Ligand code: ASP
Ligand code: SER
């Protein structure tokens with residue numbers, strides 16, 4: 497109840513809300529929670545599926561993801577999907593205990609449960625934040641419904657009515673991605689009949705030009721340099737992990753790190769030479785440039801306005817990876833003509849529009865798990881009810897409460913809040929539009945690249961610094 501100066505009040509609030517995993521004060525429980533968090537993330541990192549027919553040829557998430565993106569055989573797709581979703585079964589009991597202990601920590605800080613803590617970081621009441629998300633989803637849902645309807649029809653045409661029944665949820669293994677979260681992998685199945693995008697398959701072009709893992713990262717750095725940002729420090733190149741190690745298991749899920757709150761910036765990922773990772777590199781570097789931009793602030797303020805901003809930054813820059821930009825780099829020879837716009841927009845929609853309901857459901861599930869509305873006995877069933885309701889997808893194989901499908905998505909065992917990605921999926925288009933205006937670009941937004949615009953870079957830098 498004490499009235500404090502605004503800055504101090506904000507700092508006091510941040511001391512409570514900035515943790516994503518508050519530990520209970522009891523020493524034994526703190527240790528137990530720490531162990532569980534490490535075990536769950538370790539189980540995800542070690543996750544492998546070993547086919548019964550070839551028990552020595554185990555597949556990791558990189559290999560299984562490649563199957564989901566490239567195979568067009570429903571049986572092979574289902575095996576890869578079910579294989580990966582079997583790695584999380586043993587997480588179930590641990591996750592249940594993890595929730596109990598994390599909730600205790602949140603309660604000690606004055607929150608009803610961990611979900612309320614997570615919702616309290618958006619400069620509005622936790623309930624108002626939940627309502628705002630529903631409002632946003634209501635605005636974009638018609639676009640998703642159209643995409644869903646169109647894609648399902650094309651999948652029915654490809655696989656037949658038995659595999660993809662019209663009027664029913666889309667089987668989740670047919671969308672080109674292990675979690676059905678971005679659908680760009682099936683562009684070839686759904687592209688407009690007359691769509692010619694000459695030389696626009698970036699994966700093919702990257703491979704043809706012999707671009708390696710570090711070369712991919714250099715393209716990312718080059719974009720930020722063109723906006724006027726200083727180059728990454730030598731330590732970034734020495735200390736990052738760009739390539740999957742041969743001699744040990746690691747968590748391959750890409751992440752960005754700020755080790756000393758100054759300039760020891762790093763990324764950790766198992767880079768593959770393809771379009772998706774080209775974009776993910778920009779995503780991760782966005783975190784690093786953001787971290788560096790605000791490094792002069794006091795400790796509690798070393799963060800973005802909210803976590804949606806942090807996730808949006810690199811994606812915003814990646815929206816400028818247009819055909820014109822790729823031509824500048826010499827990665828494609830020809831810019832597709834204006835007639836290719838529908839195809840280009842569809843390509844973007846497959847990733848960015850498809851992601852919207854996915855981004856929403858992960859924490860709709862977790863919030864109810866933390867509040868107890870979803871009891872452990874219904875973890876998996878409730879997960880698929882949410883997926884069906886928002887994404888309109890269904891599991892390809894029978895599920896039961898011995899499964900723990902949420903654990904097959906990194907952010908659940910990794911305890912990373914997920915609403916930030918839904919917010920970022922909206923914010924990045926607002927940022928892109930504003931930056932394109934600043935850069936003085938006149939054409940349609942989807943053809944705009946802010947590459948080389950120091951005016952846009954200045955504005956972006958000024959925002960990140962705050
Ligand atoms: N770290 C990113 C996401 O989870 C990038 C990715 O792997 O897609 O936040
Ligand atoms: N990077 C996040 C994920 O992999 C959002 O795209 O889920």
Ligand code: ZN
Pocket residue numbers: 779780783806807
């Ligand atoms: Zn991120």
